[in-house]
Amino acid sequence: MVGFENLNKSFINGEWTEGASERSYDILNPYDNTPITSVRLATSKQLKESFEVAKEAQKKWAKSSVEERREVLHKAAEYLKANREEIVNVIGRETGGTVLKANVELHLTLEFLEESIKYADEIYQVREVPGHVEGKLNHIHRLPLGVIASISPFNFPMNLSMRTIAPAIALGNSVVHKPDIQVGLSGGSIIAKAFEEAGLPKGVLNVLLTDIEEIGEEMLTNPHSKLISFTGSTQVGRRIGEIAGKQLKRVALELGGNSPFIVLSDADVDRAVDAAIFGKFIHQGQICMIINRIIVHKDKHDEFVDKFVEKAKALPYGDTSDPKTVIGPLVNDRQMEKALNFIEEAKREGATVALEGKREGNILTPFVFTNVNNSSKLAQSELFAPIATIIKAESDEEAIEIANDTQHGLSSAIFTNDLERGEKLALEVDAGMTHINDQTVNDAPYIPFGGNKASGLGRFGNPWVVEEFTVTKWVSVQTKYRSFAF
Structure with a gap:
């Protein structure tokens, strides 16, 4: 047993480093609030030092060979596989996730890590394009971007961290990463440990266990970062975009969602219900891609509601260490209070309660509202x-x-028996992703993952992330003497 609870320190310049703050943070299991570990928080000074370290380490890592980068990525993946059981346990305890959710998260983490091995050779490739002047050779180079600032959320912390960290490292960049402190082990420390064991040079990956009270906006404003990768709320994303815009920094923003699940007049109701139950209630609905609005044609509406409610009320809830559990806890009291406020306001607005849930400790069982006004x-x-x-x-x-x-405009879904029409309608939905006859929660390392409108900027996935995390440079070579007009 590795004892990941003991990795309760920041990882700076290849060393496990005690936070210099006078403040500590207790990471708790959301199910019963039992302590997992306590973290002494890193300070703004330590964060600034991490960016300095990352800047210097990146210069050397940028010159590493394709073989070296691939070997490190491969060994990091092997470490996670070798410690699968313990990692799944930590993910479940930290996030309040079910056994299914924790296994899915580790699976996605490994997919992103292993996919990054495939494009570790994308940097320093040279493409030649025709010359516009006689004797001129035009060479297009792809180079590492530099230092990437990475900020990940509480809900799927390991894979949403890895989908930035792995591509960045594969493409010759260095990373300063701040996971949500509530899930600091699965969102940061375990990843740092995997790369430490894999032999990643010191300073290429730095993980800070801290909070905003300690570091303010240093993750956003530090002059050494070339790109800010953030997954979280639209409100915070707007602030990041504002700061990055002023500094002309790149951003990769995966923000909030309001995913529609559309049941058309010709849909198979039973299959639509099965998909909607999963896509609404996996991880208690705490996913950016989760089904947020179920939109049903009037001809299918009543049948859909009846069958959906019957399935929702039967979902097992409780201790997430029980493999049968589907509904676990919300991550903290603040999220619970927000949910309860939504419920009370919906009742005041006149929505019909088709299924009345209940609160049991940190668990909220399913609520279903009908007669909902889209505004x-x-x-x-x-x-x-x-x-x-x-x-x-x-x-x-x-x-x-x-x-x-x-x-x-993040994810969306359409249920229909007319697949050709379904795909045509999918193009009319203003979202980055639309799934025909499936639910909205889908991800893979080889698709262009991202949203439209207020759901974000940029795309993850191979090869789109390669463009995001590298810089393109034109080098021309004049092989023949060029005569000039003056």
């Missing part, structure tokens, strides 16, 4: 809770209009 706060908010909203559409065309009536 209501319930429909327009990212709920991040096991609260389902069902909206009736008068026509298939209106269903698409309702789906697009939101500031967000």
Whole structure:
């Protein structure tokens, strides 16, 4: 047993470093609030030092061979596989995730890590393009970007951290990473340990266990970072975009969602219900891609509601260490209070309670609302809770209009028996991703993952992330004497 709970320090310049703050943070299991470990927080000074270290380390790492980078990535993956059981346990305890969720998260983490091995040779490749002047050779080079600032959230901390860290390292960059402190082990320390064991040179990956009270906006404003990679709320994303814009820094922002799940007039209701139950309630709804609005054609509405409610009320809830559990705890009291406020406001607004859930400790069992107005706060908010909203559409065309009536545009889904029409309608949904006859929570390391509108900027996935995390340079070589006009 590795004892990942003991990795409760920041990882700076290849060393496990005690935070210099006078403040500590207790990482708790959201299910029963039992302590997992306590962390002495890193300070702004330590963060600045990490950026300095990363800047110098990147200069050397940028000159590493493809073989060296691939070997490090491969060994990091092997470390995670060798410690799978303990890692799954930590993910479940830190995030309040079920056994299924924890296994899915580690699986995705490994997929992103192993995919990055495939494009470790993308830097320093040279492409020649035709010359516009006689005797001129035009060479297009792809180079590492530099230092990448990475900030990851609480819900799927390991894979949402790795999808930035692995590509950055594969492409010759260095990283300063800050996971959400609530999940500092699975979002940061375990990843740092994997790369330490893999032989990654000191300073290429630095992981800071800290919070905003200690570091302010240093992750955003530090002059050494060339790109800010952030997964989280749209509100914070707007602030990052504002700061990055002033400094002309690149951003990769995966922000909030309000994913519609559209059931058309010709859909198979039973299959749609099965998909919607999974896509709404996995990890208690605490996923950016989660189904947030279920939009059902009037001809299928009543049947869908009846079958959806029956399945939702039967979902097992409780201790997430029990493999049968589907509904576990919300991550903290603040998220619980937000969810309860959404519920009370929905009732005041006149939505119908088709399924009345309940609070048991940190667990909220499923709520289902019908007769929901798409302009209501319930429909327009990212709920991040096991609260389902069902909206009736008068026509298939209106269903698409309702789906697009939101500031967000991350994921979406359409259920229909006419696959050709379904794909045509998918192109009318203003979202980065649309899934036909599936639910909205899908991810893979080889697709262009990202959102439209207020759901973000940039795309993850191979090869799109390569463009995000590198810089393109034109070098021309004049092989023949060029005569000039003066």
